[in-house]
Amino acid sequence: MDFSRLQNLQYELNSTNATAANLPSTLLELVVPGYSTISQLAFRLLGIDIGVIVTGWALIFGCHAAWRYLYDLVQGYFDEYYTSSIQVHDDDGLFDDVKAWLSEQQNRKSSRKLKAVTDYDDNKKDDNVQDEQGIYKYEVPMPRYELSYGTDDFFFHNGRRFKVVRSSVKDEAGSYMRETLEIYCYARTAEPVKDVLTHIRQWKINRETAMTSVYRALSNGSRYWSRQSCRPSRPLQTVSLDQQQKDDIVEDINEYLRPATARWYAARGIPHRRGYLFHGPPGTGKTSLSFALAGVFGLEVYCVSLNDKDLTESDLCMLFNDLPDRCIVLLEDIDSAGLKREEEPVLVEMPEGGNADPGSSKDAKTATNKTDSSTGSISLSALLNVIDGAASHEGHVLIMTTNTPGQLDAALIRPGRVDLQVAFTFATQDQIHEIFKRMYSQTPEEQTSGGRLSNSKPRPVSKIPDSKTLEGMARKFAQQFPADTFSPAEIQGYLLMRKKNPQKALNDLEKWRDEILVSKKNGKRLVGAQ
Numbered sequence: 001m002d003f004s005r006l007q008n009l010q011y012e013l014n015s016t017n018a019t020a021a022n023l024p025s026t027l028l029e030l031v032v033p034g035y036s037t038i039s040q041l042a043f044r045l046l047g048i049d050i051g052v053i054v055t056g057w058a059l060i061f062g063c064h065a066a067w068r069y070l071y072d073l074v075q076g077y078f079d080e081y082y083t084s085s086i087q088v089h090d091d092d093g094l095f096d097d098v099k100a101w102l103s104e105q106q107n108r109k110s111s112r113k114l115k116a117v118t119d120y121d122d123n124k125k126d127d128n129v130q131d132e133q134g135i136y137k138y139e140v141p142m143p144r145y146e147l148s149y150g151t152d153d154f155f156f157h158n159g160r161r162f163k164v165v166r167s168s169v170k171d172e173a174g175s176y177m178r179e180t181l182e183i184y185c186y187a188r189t190a191e192p193v194k195d196v197l198t199h200i201r202q203w204k205i206n207r208e209t210a211m212t213s214v215y216r217a218l219s220n221g222s223r224y225w226s227r228q229s230c231r232p233s234r235p236l237q238t239v240s241l242d243q244q245q246k247d248d249i250v251e252d253i254n255e256y257l258r259p260a261t262a263r264w265y266a267a268r269g270i271p272h273r274r275g276y277l278f279h280g281p282p283g284t285g286k287t288s289l290s291f292a293l294a295g296v297f298g299l300e301v302y303c304v305s306l307n308d309k310d311l312t313e314s315d316l317c318m319l320f321n322d323l324p325d326r327c328i329v330l331l332e333d334i335d336s337a338g339l340k341r342e343e344e345p346v347l348v349e350m351p352e353g354g355n356a357d358p359g360s361s362k363d364a365k366t367a368t369n370k371t372d373s374s375t376g377s378i379s380l381s382a383l384l385n386v387i388d389g390a391a392s393h394e395g396h397v398l399i400m401t402t403n404t405p406g407q408l409d410a411a412l413i414r415p416g417r418v419d420l421q422v423a424f425t426f427a428t429q430d431q432i433h434e435i436f437k438r439m440y441s442q443t444p445e446e447q448t449s450g451g452r453l454s455n456s457k458p459r460p461v462s463k464i465p466d467s468k469t470l471e472g473m474a475r476k477f478a479q480q481f482p483a484d485t486f487s488p489a490e491i492q493g494y495l496l497m498r499k500k501n502p503q504k505a506l507n508d509l510e511k512w513r514d515e516i517l518v519s520k521k522n523g524k525r526l527v528g529a530q
C-alpha cells in the first residue's frame with residue numbers, strides 16, 4: 001500500500017460528508033459511538049479508510065440478509081404449498097424401525113450431525129473370536145450412528161429426496177417430552193412418505209421375521225414401553241408340552257387374529273378380545289410358550305409385572321392405551337401381585353362407549369376404587385378395568401401367567417377375560433426324553449459345518465453320539481426320573497452344565513437326582529446343585 005500517497009490525502013475532521021463508497025459518517029457514528037474518532041485515528045496511523053471497509057461489510061451483510069430473506073420466503077412458500085410430511089412418535093413401534101432404517105442410510109459419509117449408539121446386536125458378531133486355548137474373547141460392541149436430536153438430514157429413496165427432522169415435542173397433556181421423527185418430501189401429497197414408511201415396514205419384516213421384540217414398561221416420571229430385546233424367535237417345537245394343547249392354542253390365536261374374525265365380533269357387538277391363562281409350577285414353560293407363540297404369529301411381546309410397587313392404575317391404563325393393535329400382552333405372575341377384591345368398592349360409571357361387553361358392565365362399574373394411583377399398587381378391580389375397560393384396545397392377545405390358579409379371583413378368569421386355560425405340569429418322562437434329545441441334537445447349520453460355525457477354528461471334539469445312540473441315551477435318562485417331580489427348567493439346567501457330554505449327563509444323574517429329591521422332600525431349594 002502506498003502510504004505516502006495516502007498521507008497526502010486531506011481528511012476533513014468532523015466531516016459529515018460521505019463519499020460514494022462510504023456510508024454517511026453520522027449514520028455510522030450513531031451505530032458505533034466514537035466511530036469518527038476511531039476512523040480518523042486509523043487513517044492517520046495506518047492510512048486505512050475504515051469507511052470503505054465498513055461500507056463493504058455492510059453491503060455483504062445486506063446482500064446475505066436479503067438472500068436469506070428471499071430463500072426463507074421461497075422455502076416457506078414451498079413448505080406451505082409443495083411439501084408434505086408425516087410424523088412418527090416414539091410411542092409407536094414404527095419409530096424404532098424408522099430409526100434403525102435411517103441409521104443404515106446414514107452410513108453415508110455426508111451426514112455431519114450424528115448420535116453414536118452402541119450396537120449390542122449379537123447377530124453381527126463373530127462368535128468364534130477365540131485365543132489359542134479356544135477361550136472366547138468377548139467382542140467389544142461397535143457403535144452405529146443415528147440422526148442426533150434437534151437436527152435434520154436428508155436421504156434418497158426411489159430417486160426422490162426426503163428430509164428427516166428428529167425433535168422432541170411435549171405430549172398432548174404437556175407433561176413429558178415425546179420424541180418425533182418427521183419425514184418431509186417435496187410433493188403435494190404425502191404418498192411418497194407413505195411409500196417410504198411401507199418400505200421400512202417391509203424392510204423390517206424381511207430382516208426380522210425370525211426375531212421377537214420384547215417390550216417392558218419403564219418409568220421416567222410416567223410409564224412408557226421400551227424395547228428391551230429383539231431375540232431370535234423361539235421355535236414352538238422347543239417348548240415341551242402336550243402336542244394337542246399346543247395345537248389348540250395355536251389354532252385359537254390363529255382364528256382370533258384373522259381380520260374376518262374382528263369383523264365377525266364387531267357385527268355381533270362382542271368385544272374383540274381373547275385372554276389366556278397359563279398356570280403351573282415355576283419353570284414349566286409358561287413364559288417360553290408365550291414367546292414361542294409371539295414368534296409363530298410375528299407379534300411383539302409387551303410384558304408388565306404387576307409386582308412393581310410403583311406401578312399405578314393410571315400407569316397401567318396409559319400403558320394399555322399405548323399398545324399396538326396386534327401384540328401379545330404378557331401379565332406375569334398375577335398371583336404374586338397380591339390382587340384382591342376390595343371390601344368397599346366405590347361405584348363409578350364407565351365413560352360413554354367405554355365398554356361394549358354386557359357381561360363386564362358390573363365389574364367395570366366397580367372398577368375404580370380406593371386403591372388406585374395414589375397408593376401405587378394395582379388392585380383387582382383396577383386390573384379388570386384395564387383388561388376390559390375403556391383403556392383396553394381390542395385385538396391384542398392377553399396372556400396371564402400364574403403359579404397358583406386356585407387363588408385367583410373368579411372375576412379375573414371368567415370367560416371373556418380368560419377364554420382358554422393351559423395347564424403346565426412338572427416334566428413327564430416323554431418331556432424329559434424330548435429335552436435330552438433336543439439338548440444334544442445338532443441343528444442343520446451345525447451339521448453342515450461339522451459341529452462348528454462358519455469361519456471358526458476347529459473346537460475340541462464334543463462327545464455327541466449319532467442319532468440312534470442318542471435315542472437310546474435319552475430313553476435311559478428319562479426312565480430314571482420319577483413322574484411329575486422335576487420341572488423342565490431343572491432338567492434343562494442340569495443338562496446345560498454337561499451340554500457337550502451326554503454320557504456325563506447320564507453318569508452324574510443318579511447323584512444329582514437324589515440330592516434334589518432330598519432337598520425337595522425337606523422343602524429346601526438346593527443352591528448350586530448342578
Ligand SMILES: Nc1ncnc2c1ncn2[C@@H]1O[C@H](COP(=O)(O)OP(=O)(O)OP(=O)(O)O)[C@@H](O)[C@H]1O
Nearest residue numbers: 238239240281282283284285286287288488489492
Ligand atoms: N415345557 C418346557 N419346554 C421347554 N423348555 C422349558 C419348559 N419349561 C421350562 N423350560 C425351560 O426352563 C426355563 C424357564 O422356563 P419359563 O420361564 O418358560 O418357565 P415359567 O413356567 O414361565 O416359570 P415361572 O413360573 O417361574 O415364570 C427356560 O429356559 C425354558 O427353556
